[in-house]
Amino acid sequence: MALSAKTLTLDSMNPNIIKMEYVVRGPLVIRAGEIEKEIKQGVKKPFNEVIRANIGDCHSMGQPYIKFLRDVLALVIDPTNFNESKYPEDAKKRAQAILDGCGGKSVGSYSDSAGIEIIRQHVAEYIQNRDGGVPARCEDVFLSAGASQSIKAVMNLLNKKINRKVPGIMAPVPQYPMYSATIAEFGMHQIGYYLNEESNWSLEIPELERALEESKSECAPRAIVVINPGNPTGQVLTRENIQNIIKFAYKHKLFIFADEVYQYNVYDSQSTHYSLKKVLMEMGEPYNTMELASFMSCSKGYMGECGIRGGYVELINLDDSVKTMYQKSISAQLCPTTIGQAAIDVVVNPPKKGEPSYDQWYKEKMTVLNSLNERAKFVAEKFNSFEGFSCNTVQGAMYAFPQFKLPPKAIEAARQVGQQPDVFYSFQLLEETGISIIAGSIFGQKSGTYHLRMTILPQMDKLKEVFIKFEKFHKNFIAKYK
CATH class of the missing domain: 1.10.287.1970 (Helix Hairpins)
Structure with a gap:
């Protein structure tokens, strides 16, 4: 007898999984991995190694652990x-x-689904101290395996049709592709709002109003995602900007996702990180009763412990019955990794002055942050020295997102091979120099513009080497297609 057809096929599986993309780990990164294997196998390349400047993986780029x-x-x-x-x-x-x-x-035992209680208490104390005394409660804190897990869990609470329309989630463009991937996976609708590159990627209310209004025929807007400091754009929102965002969310009854995983990564001396919760609470009535979820991780900051997978969400002003449902939903996953929970505990409860480890801890922390500060300035300056490139100040986070101009012949060459022009450029860069970056079209960009995202994470000696190769490649590329 012939074997029966597979029960699960592309035609019979969840179509949302097919639709979703997480292109930060897409074809460019896959090709970078293939090249690394080829080098190990003795295949001759015009370089000795692949330099992965494509992803915010701190320790893989030489950042020392704390x-x-x-x-x-x-x-x-x-x-x-x-x-x-x-x-x-x-x-x-x-x-x-x-x-x-x-x-x-x-730590080999299960913890409560929300996490180990003493760690949740420490997180609440950390948040209260960070926000200048604005109260925080242990009961509102839920630990997770990285921020991503809790972002998905909270977003799933909103996954219900309203008046037969799918829920709409407002997300910045450019944006971290985990949001677009999750929105697609859940069958929701992404409402993209453009950040203003001309004013250092500011978030402007008229653009939010435009994006929201144009989406109403396709979805029921339910939430807004705010990434501060920004990924991939590196901006830090002003307090006034945050206040205006909160007023906009209140006006349209939107749940706020505050992605604040880069809150330690602020480099610009004129910029300060204000948590959305702090601003919301200090604005008073009626804003201090709004629903907000704030996310934090041990993967970024000065810690960079990406693989340990520790994070938390603080759920603010949720209906008690909804919070009970959230607790139920995460209980199906048993508990977050206890090692990740322990890492978050150290992040929120580090050594204090007078304790034996304080001096070394503080020195290590500031060494990392000062070095990132130096590299943030260096990367922006180098890109701005390239023909056709312009790069905004990297105020925070771990990335530069420069715009660059391409000759018409290069754009045509990209179309002939079925690639976006910035993807074409990025592949050529990888194949000729071993430098792995991510094309801007993966994050979203205004039509007719081209960008790339590059991390500032390679150590300074490696970063200087990267830009020597990068500049040579760019000059040759422009000459070739001029």
Whole structure:
């Protein structure tokens, strides 16, 4: 007998999975991995290595880990290390508090679905201190495996048709593609609002009004995503800008997603990170009763612990019954990784002045942040020195998002091979120099403009090497297609 056809095929599977894309790890990154394998196999290339300046993976680009964080993790993973004198007493104190909150005093046990209670308490204390005394409650904090997991879980709460229209989620353009991927996966509608490149990627209310109004025939607008500091654009929103966004969300009854994972990454001396919750609460009635979810992670900042997968969400002003449903939904996933929870605990409860680890911790933290500051300025200056390139100040986060002009012949060559012009440029750059970056069209951009996103994460000596190769490539590319 012939074998029966597969039960699950492209025709019979969830069409939203087919529709969704997470192109930050798409064809360019796949090709970079293939080239790395080819180099190992002895295939001759005009370079010796692939430099992955495409993704915000700090440690892969040489960022050192924070010793105190790893000390605490070593202690909670293997409590026999408590007998070792090389681990400072404040690390042991942190680790013991975490273990005391675990079943059987082991991180190998399940935690509550919302996370280990003592860590949630520490997160609430951190938020309250960060926001200058604006109250924060442990009951509103939910730990997660990175910020991404909680973003998806909260967005899923909104996944209900209103008057037979799918829910619409407002997201910035350019934007971090996890949002567009999740919106597609959930069968929602993305309402793209353009950031204003001419004023350093500012978020402007008339554009929000335009995007919202034009979307109403296709969806029921339900939420707005605000990424601050911005990814991939690197801007830091002013307090006045945040106030106007809150007023807009209030006017249109929108749930606010505050993606604040880069809150430590502010480099511009004229810029300050204000949490949306702090501004919302200080605005008073009626804004201080609005629903907002604020997300944080140990993957960014000065920590850069991307693979450990630690994060949290603070749910503000949610209806109690809705919060109960959120608790139920995350309980189906059992619990977030306990190692990630321990990492978040160190982020929100670092060494304090007078404790044995404080001086080294502070030195390591500031060394990382000062170096990122230096690289943020260096990258923008270098791009602005290239023919046809213009790059805004990298005020925060970990990326530059320069615009560049392409000769008509290059645009035509890209179309002949079925690629977007900036994708074509990025592939040529990868094949000729080994530099892996991401084309701007992947993040969204205004029609007729071309961008690329490059991280500022390569260490300075490597970054200088990158730009020597990059500048040579760009001059040759322009000459070839002029």
